[in-house]
Amino acid sequence: MPVVLSQPLRFCDNVVGLSCCDPAADAVLKEQFEALNVPASNPACATIVKAILCQRCIPSTTSPNPVNAGSIRPIPPRCTTPPPPSTSSSSQPQQEDAGTCLERLAGAATNLGMVAHPDGSGRAFLYTQDDGKVWLVAVPARGSGAALQVDGDGAIILDLAGSALRLTGLALHPEFTTNGRLFVSYTCDSAASPAFGGAGSFSSAAAGNGSRYQLVVEEFTTKGVDYGMGTHQARAAPTEVRGIFAMGLPPQLEDARGGQIFFRPGGDDGHLYLAVGRGDGAGGEASSPFSGKIIRFDVDHIPGNEPQIFASGLGD
Structure with missing residues (x-):
């Protein structure tokens, strides 16, 4: 269920009032954004990526069930996507299959x-x-x-x-x-x-x-x-x-x-x-x-x- 924010989130600062993210979840989204290493020289890309991440904090007003024609009833806001866990570990990228790392030795040839x-x-x-x-x-x-x-x-x-x-x-x-x-x-x-x-x-x-x-x-x-x-x-x-x-x-x-x-x-x-x-x-x-x-x-x-x-x- 959405939570009522007493103040705007620090990262997803466009989300006010009702939100599917609390401040801890907002901090996790910020860590995920920083992990993507979006170039600072491309602010347009950064804006789009941030908007996509923060979309999960915006409650949905879409009904989960069909509504009969002619019937009008209010639909309470709800969170269709659960917020990320409020732990720093969730910001880590998905683990890939193990591979082989090459380490340069002192005096060894390069390339x-x-x-x-x-x-x-x-x-x-x-x-x-x-x-x-x-x-x-x-x-x-x-x-x-x-x-x-x-x-x-x-x-x-x-x-x-x-x-x-x-x-x-x-x-x-x-x-x-x-x-x-x-x-x-x-x-x-x-x-x-x-x-x-x-x-x-x-x-x-x-x-x-x-x-x-x-x-x-x-x-x-x-x-x-x-x-x-x-x-x-x-x-x-x-x-x-x-x-x-x-x-x-x-x-x-x-x-x-x-x-x-x-x-x-x-x-x-x-x-x-x-x-x-x-x-x-x-x-x-x-x-x-x-x-x-x-x-x-x-x-x-x-x-x-x-x-x-x-x-x-x-x-x-």
């Missing part, structure tokens, strides 16, 4: 990425963008509170340190559990590491264009007995590398953007996609014809197929 192992073993490939290393790690069970466990003795399955300036992406072939094919994308300085970004069977449509800095996509093959169900100790063999793609980057490397690679989730086309930012150009156009675009590769038929532009006009 981590993770790709789940498709064999259902609970493992994942963890990579650092800054030093070009890829690890195979065991992800602990949900709710266990355990830390990530490095899988195997030499858990670094790929090390591009000294060759890659920045490891920008990692993707596993859709049939990785049977063929062990692993793809990486990275930026490199061809003057410092001429062996990288220039070897292999790169597409003739883009072979770096003589640029010093390049964005490279390569394929490695992991070696092991069995690629499925966590029974192998995967390790990429640097000698078994195949060039997929290379394109020149701007002289100011900080202007280069993108470089993420992925296979379409749930897709069966077997194509690898590369997202490239427009860099220092505009409108998806820059020094390279591939800037500002998503490029698609038929990795099962290289050489022999040129990369295709899947989408264009992208920003950074």
Whole structure:
């Protein structure tokens, strides 16, 4: 039932007289509003969110039962939605399923990425963008509170340190559990590491264009007995590398953007996609014809197929 307010509520200050919220419930609504972190720079949005939250404090005069035609009778105000409990715990967001938290260690490389192992073993490939290393790690069970466990003795399955300036992406072939094919994308300085970004069977449509800095996509093959169900100790063999793609980057490397690679989730086309930012150009156009675009590769038929532009006009 509504309560009679002796003074307006502090948060839902538009509610006077009869209210479905007492001051304690009003305080809970204020905590819920603050937990949403509505930007102060958007007062219009804040007003709408506040109005929605405070709606539960306004009594309804809608009858719960149909009224016969021609009959007129007063309908007392009532609270159709019970007020929130007057405890601070009710303002906490709904608990989500437990996950894995990554914590930066002192002196550790920054910018981590993770790709789940498709064999259902609970493992994942963890990579650092800054030093070009890829690890195979065991992800602990949900709710266990355990830390990530490095899988195997030499858990670094790929090390591009000294060759890659920045490891920008990692993707596993859709049939990785049977063929062990692993793809990486990275930026490199061809003057410092001429062996990288220039070897292999790169597409003739883009072979770096003589640029010093390049964005490279390569394929490695992991070696092991069995690629499925966590029974192998995967390790990429640097000698078994195949060039997929290379394109020149701007002289100011900080202007280069993108470089993420992925296979379409749930897709069966077997194509690898590369997202490239427009860099220092505009409108998806820059020094390279591939800037500002998503490029698609038929990795099962290289050489022999040129990369295709899947989408264009992208920003950074």
